[in-house]
Amino acid sequence: MSEAGVKDIQVPSGKTGTTKAYHDLRSFLATLEAEGQLVRVKNEVDPEEIGAAGRASANLKNGPAVFFEKVKGYKNPVVTNVHGSWANHALMMGMDKDTPVKEQFLELSRRWDLYPVAPKRVPTAPVNENTVTENINIFDIISLYRINTYDSGCFLSKACIVSADPEDPTSYGKTNLGTYRMQVKGKDKLGIQALPFHDIGLQLSKAEALNQPVPIAICLGCDPITTFMASTPIRYDQSEYDYVGALNNGVPMEITKSATLGLEIPAGCEICIEGYIEPRLRECEGPFGEFPGSYSGARLQAVVRITAISHRNNPVFENLYLGIPWSEIDYLMALNTSVPLYKMLKDTFPEVQAVNAMYTHGIGVIVSTKVRFGGFGKAVAMRLLTTPHGMAYNKIIIVVDEFVDPFNLEQVMWAMTTRVDPDKDVSVIKNCPGMPLDPSSNPPGMHNKLIIDATTPKAPEIVSRETELLTPPAGTEKWEEIISQLVKAARK
Incomplete structure (x- = not known):
């Protein structure tokens, strides 16, 4: 171990050097600070200013984490914008902070295939240094604040929530680790958004059929890959913990038992709130500034009763800002949405080259694929709409050829402007499942889907004229290197 919470490991597949696997938030913050990607605010701040700082940092190119x-x-500190830049995202994976987005996508895709890597169970962890079970007051432990101006209160926007399947509570694979917004409604009471297509929504519906509460552990301030996986769409019976080990390049994550309910939680978390989702009870929750860049309305949501809070000494409260893209939530959910959708598509269509689902949690998606025959691009898009995440979230799908980089919007726009005949290449599929937080869904939870096939026509589709692509002149790569070196020398 090079420092507490960090492990250096040899990179597999013949690559040289080392990468880092983080087992807690603090060790990652230390790396961010060493790399110039964390700033400290030492003067006392009003809690109402923290949301503005999260917005401001996300507005900057490669904006840093901000530690208050x-x-x-x-009594305790707050950190925001921890995942809020591509530099921080690369450092999370132990890569150079200047690693391009497509390279990060490809590396995540490679590590995805290391699944499963079972976690290491540890008997105790720093999160259990302090446990409160009587006279619980969440405000005594967590430095809560309003994220956006017209939020109905303080929200936990970056919690990793552990819950078990009510019909199979001992199943390791069906234990869910997810991120869901939570409104603080009192000193020992929270609201939680558990939508029907969320894993926790499925668990809640099973429990309510039995009129039973759902035990949960709400973990705050986890290591960066665990937080990343908690907001990643995977199959219901797949373990997020096994994926954390895979995305840590084969290093198992560490888990431990929560203090009172015995749920298996990330050992490196700063704070663990234990309690129960009450069955068949709904209370008004919201409005809340959400990831589409608008406020969700007030609505009836489930209620959590807090029964215990455990925490490290001087716990760090980590929260994220949500707003008009791009903000921290977009960096957090960009590639962890893109990679699973890519893997699901690739299983059916091996011709698929890459998936860019970075826009508003996949409401907009760009797919790059080889085309075997006419209509192939549209078939790929329709398969995307049958995936668990795509069914609810994906609304606007653009399909491009394999020689178009879906992460390069200039190339995508080139394909759109030179390959699309609006009369035959644009399709609208009406009355489909949708994301209720999308303000364009009407009614909330229903979408019309848009498919734009920007691929080159192939038979038996009518090919009205052949096109020959331009290729870079000989020597282009050599001159890229020469000019790059000249630029570096000029900037010294």
Whole structure:
């Protein structure tokens, strides 16, 4: 171990050097600070200013994490924008902070195939240094704040929530680790958004059929890959913990038992709130500034009763800002949406080259694929709409040829402007499942889907004229290197 919570490992597949696997938030923050990707605010700040700082940092190119050492009215520090730049995202995986987005996508895709890597169970962890079971007051422990101006209160926007399947509570694979918004409704009471297509929504519906509560552990301030996986769409019976080990390049994550309910939780978390989702009870929740860049309305949501809070000494509260893209939530969910959709498509259509689902949690998706025959691009898009995530979230799908980089919007626009005949290449599929937080869904939870086939026509589709692509002149790569070196020399 090079420092507490960090492990250096040899990179597999013949690559040289080492990468880092983080077992807690603090060790990752240390790396961010060493790389110039974390700033400290040492003066006392009003909690209402923290949301503005999260927005401001995301507005900057490669914006840093912002660590607030003193928050007025509270005892403990706050950090935001931890995942809020491509530089931070690369460092999370132990890569150079200047690694291009497509390279990060390809590396995540490679590590995805290392699944499963079973976690290491540890008997105790720093999160259990302090446990409160009586006179619980969440405000005594967590430095809570309003994220956006018209939020109905303080929200936990970056929690990793552990819950078990009510019909199979001992199943390791069916234990869910997910991120769902939670409104603080009192000193020992929370609201939770558990939508029907969420794993926790399925678990809640099973429990309510039995009129039973759902035990949960709400973990705050986890290591960066665990938080990343908690918001990643995978199959219901797949373990997020096994994926954390895979995305850590084969290093198992560490888990431990929660203090009172015995749920298996990330050992490196700063705070663990234990409690129950009450069955068949709904209370008003929201409005809340959400990831599409608008406020969700007030609606009836499930209720959580807190029964215990455990935490490290001087716990760090990590939360994220949500707003008009791009903000931290977009960096967090960009590639962890793209890679699973790519893997699901690739299983059916091996011709698929890459998937860019970085836009508004996959409401917009760009797929790059080889085309075997006429209509192939549209078939790929329709398969995307049958995936668990795509069914609800994907609304606008653009399909491009394999020589188009879906992460390069200039190339995508070139394909759109030179390959699309609006009369035959644009399709609308009406009355489909949708994301209720998308303000264009009407009614909420229903979408019309748009498919744009921007691939080159192939028979038996009518090919009205042949096109020959331009290729770079000989020597282009050599001159890219020469000019890059000249630029570096000029900037010294």
